[in-house]
Amino acid sequence: MLDFFAGHYAYWFILVLLVIGLYGMIFKKNLVKKIIGMSIFQVAIILFFVASASKWNATVPILEHGIQGEALVQYINPLPHTLMLTAIVVGVAINGVAFALIIRIYRRYRTLDENTLLRNMKDDTE
């Protein structure tokens, strides 16, 4: 049982990050804090991919003459890392759009607190 926890501590950490991110997105009332939660959520997923491809005593995947046959397992799989480059770019784009929306919301309602926002929206009949 202890092995199960100790052997996977990176994944437990990622799980905690995921939950923190989801909590921030759902329960925090401030819109900026929601975006912070969203970023944590995205980073947790990126870390999951990166952690899944990490390996002790292994080397970068450049074809060298020395490594052949059985020893090929000493290469690290580069694909998850490269995939995450794309995912980071997607994450940046999402954050950018989110902040742009927040600026428009703030300009109109002068608040970023969800409760106040809901009250203001009710008064704001077209």
Add this chain to the structure above:
Amino acid sequence: MIQNNAPALVPLIFLFAGIIIPLAALKLRSSAYFIALGATLASTIVSISNVIFVLDSGPVRYFFGGWPPPIGIEYVLDPLSAFLTAVINGITLIVLIHAGKIVEKEIQEHRRVPYYALVMLFLCGCNGIILTGDFFNLYVFLEISSLALYGMVAVGDKKAPISAFRYLIMGTVGGGFYLLGVGFLYVHTGSLNMADIKEILPVLGTNPVVIVALSLMVLGFGIKMALFPLHGWLPDAYTHAPSASSSIMAPIGVKIGAYGILRILLFVFGIKFVTQVFPIAQILTWFSAAGIIYGSIMAISQDEMKRMLAYSSISQIGYIGLGIGLANPYGIIGAVLHILNHGLMKACLFLVAGNFRMKLGHSNIKNFNDTLRKKMPWTTAAFAAGALAMVGIPPTVGFFSKWYLALGTIENKSWILLAVILLSSLLNAVYFFRIIEKIYFRSPSSKQEEKEHQSRKGTEVAASMLIPTLVLAGALFIFGLLNTIIVKGVLMKVLPPGM
């Protein structure tokens, strides 16, 4: 040969149109609309010719950069993806012809050029999702289409940025769950290619990792397709988006999620896995059934026409989910046919809502009365056609997809689901005939109201808005009558192998 490269052509047309539009607009602002229209027309022609080609000579696979899968990324044009791209591009073409005038009314001038560029990127994402054969590539396209959609919602009325923000949070969670699912699948199988994973999964057998991956992916797509109870973002986004956006995203946007679930459940994991080993198909069916009833009941209590149509979308997407979850030939034919049919019906009804907004300045059901029929006879006739189709009265399209879904439930002996389909038709009748009754039989209640209606000049909307509405209304009957040709000619070949 061009046909070998056909799978990549459609997304690329839209991608380049999305880049060219801002550049061309530097010279001539009004060119944006025509470039968008031209790109959509071109890809409609390409995707319809793709359908004919694929039905004739089997699936086409295109390897990007010449790298064969599983190492490279491939695009696959099989009957399902060819059919769905044709549906998407065809409907969008009609909606975009309508959009020209209403975008001029609802969106400020300096925002129109980026708006059309966003529409192109959204379509690029949608077509890419359908055509790609690679799970990670699908994620990228999913986020491209979603990001464009957030922007398309946010240019709407005053409350639109808030609904777009909520949509963004929900959509990101959906995309994140999907990506996490892909991660689990990759860790377990070592591949991202759909066809490759399909070969590997039976060898590895049942494993908790695979089940977690499947659940996460379905959860992610469930949010994107607004499956009950993950639909929270949809009503606000549809209501506050500009009319042009809502009439593009209602027929197409949520169908992308439905396609994703269909592809993953039945084409990658296989029918046996999702019904017997891990019964996620049954779970999907029951949630969809709950969504059908919930959406219909909520739609009855709405006063705003676009909001009512939004709740009706939640209920209609339930039909598609239900058909997929039944996992038998009738269910799948019904679901795929309903993607086409609901696209036509919802596009028609949202164009009608757009026409009302154009002429009346609102679409509040409470204020409708029979002067509307006298002023806009063709638009109200199109509404009546759309309403009949939604209720499912033969020979309109709505009847036939519900018929196949009902056959599917009978084949699975799920009588409760059959009752849900019949009950929801009844509820549809309640909320659509409520409007028909107002448009055709209710005279203006007060003098002031009558005066107000007479003071507004102008009768019917412009021809460029009326003709697309009427074409869609006519298509509801034509595709209904032609349904055997579609089902026998195309949809029988859509079924996953082994059915």
